[in-house]
Amino acid sequence: MFPNKFKDKALRAAELLSNFKDVFIVHHDDADGLASAAILKMAFERKEFNVRLVCLEKLFPKIVGLLHEKDVPIIYADLGSPHADLISLKNVKGKPSVILDHHDPVPISNPSVFDLNLEYFGFKGETDFSGSTLSYLFSIILDENNFDLSYLAIVGSREIPSEFAGVNTIVLDTALKNNILKKNKYFKIVKLGLSVDELFSALQIFGSVGYYRGGPSVGVKVALEGLSDESKKFLETLENERKVANKKLLAILYKYGLKETRYIQYFDSNNMFKGMGSKVLGSFCSYISYQKRLIKHDKYILGYMDIPDEIPGFERLGERLVKVSVRVPEGLKNAIEVDKMPSAIDILVVAEDVGGFSDGHEFAASCIVPKERFEDFIEGLDKFVNDWVDGVRRVKRKKIVLE
Numbered sequence: 440m441f442p443n444k445f446k447d448k449a450l451r452a453a454e455l456l457s458n459f460k461d462v463f464i465v466h467h468d469d470a471d472g473l474a475s476a477a478i479l480k481m482a483f484e485r486k487e488f489n490v491r492l493v494c495l496e497k498l499f500p501k502i503v504g505l506l507h508e509k510d511v512p513i514i515y516a517d518l519g520s521p522h523a524d525l526i527s528l529k530n531v532k533g534k535p536s537v538i539l540d541h542h543d544p545v546p547i548s549n550p551s552v553f554d555l556n557l558e559y560f561g562f563k564g565e566t567d568f569s570g571s572t573l574s575y576l577f578s579i580i581l582d583e584n585n586f587d588l589s590y591l592a593i594v595g596s597r598e599i600p601s602e603f604a605g606v607n608t609i610v611l612d613t614a615l616k617n618n619i620l621k622k623n624k625y626f627k628i629v630k631l632g633l634s635v636d637e638l639f640s641a642l643q644i645f646g647s648v649g650y651y652r653g654g655p656s657v658g659v660k661v662a663l664e665g666l667s668d669e670s671k672k673f674l675e676t677l678e679n680e681r682k683v684a685n686k687k688l689l690a691i692l693y694k695y696g697l698k699e700t701r702y703i704q705y706f707d708s709n710n711m712f713k714g715m716g717s718k719v720l721g722s723f724c725s726y727i728s729y730q731k732r733l734i735k736h737d738k739y740i741l742g743y744m745d746i747p748d749e750i751p752g753f754e755r756l757g758e759r760l761v762k763v764s765v766r767v768p769e770g771l772k773n774a775i776e777v778d779k780m781p782s783a784i785d786i787l788v789v790a791e792d793v794g795g796f797s798d799g800h801e802f803a804a805s806c807i808v809p810k811e812r813f814e815d816f817i818e819g820l821d822k823f824v825n826d827w828v829d830g831v832r833r834v835k836r837k838k839i840v841l842e
């Protein structure tokens with residue numbers, strides 16, 4: 440079904456894990472991350488592991504350090520490959536750590552860390568497989584009877600904009616042949632009475648909007664058991680809250696405008712997204728980047744919000760942090776494409792100067808910075824762009840796509 444070399448590597452990892460009774464599953468907060476978590480939770484529980492789920496919006500270096508201090512092996516799902524070097528470094532106790540991710544990998548330097556990313560085996564993480572596809576393949580390595588979880592690989596893979604391709608066509612075939620999915624006008628999950636698209640959208644909302652209110656664990660449960668009256672109500676509440684918050688913030692911005700520097704237009708989220716995961720800020724920034732009456736077409740758009748000092752279900756960060764989302768308006772895109780202006784991820788190298796970290800790509804990126812350095816950060820951004828325009832360019836980094 441998949442390359443022998445992959446199978447060998449995965450079997451080795453599974454064998455090392457079998458010496459343990461507990462496992463941490465650290466997963467991303469979007470639908471792909473939640474679907475991955477659902478697959479792995481089920482697969483490891485069937486092997487009688489005690490499973491603890493930790494849902495992360497971003498791979499905070501500090502949290503990686505705290506996780507690897509424990510005497511429990513760690514599975515990273517739908518995140519981790521771009522930070523495999525950091526994970527290698529922090530895995531000081533040498534417990535087996537397995538990365539099941541489809542984002543661009545960086546080399547590992549620790550023999551106890553297994554990055555099973557299929558990019559190492561000739562597949563493309565942008566089109567051929569998702570985090571949940573890989574989590575599913577690993578569940579099959581643990582036990583071939585886990586094919587009933589195949590529908591979750593397909594749900595997570597809905598984040599890929601193109602048609603099902605590569606490994607996913609094989610997984611889809613398994614799901615259809617075993618009557619786990621049924622194809623009518625759309626793909627229906629037989630066991631849950633939901634379509635693949637319905638479950639995908641629900642998981643997106645549970646994970647992001649519901650992040651600080653147990654949304655991810657509700658999402659994982661829904662992924663395995665379907666929607667109950669209670670979870671349906673919770674979903675509606677979350678959807679409504681976000682709609683209201685977006686509307687209110689939009690009204691504020693239309694009334695008072697955005698702050699401006701020479702190259703940047705930025706706004707405070709005014710606590711509108713309090714209690715919600717910070718991904719909602721990114722979606723809002725994308726939305727306003729097309730509001731021609733509101734934004735300048737030639738300045739980077741930047742929104743920011745406070746992040747609670749809490750990783751739900753894990754430990755505190757012990758820091759006051761701000762999440763910043765950056766979007767490129769239409770009028771700047773061409774200049775970036777022809778390298779006349781720096782991209783969104785290029786400018787966020789400034790986050791590191793103030794003790795933060797960033798990820799993203801050309802036109803959409805985000806970062807975390809310490810709250811007390813926010814003003815320095817904004818100042819640094821303007822200087823960075825100014826220097827760039829003057830021909831003083833810092834080394835361009837490889838894109839890291841995590842959003």
Ligand SMILES: [Mn+2]
Binds near residue numbers: 517541571598
């Ligand atoms: Mn993914």
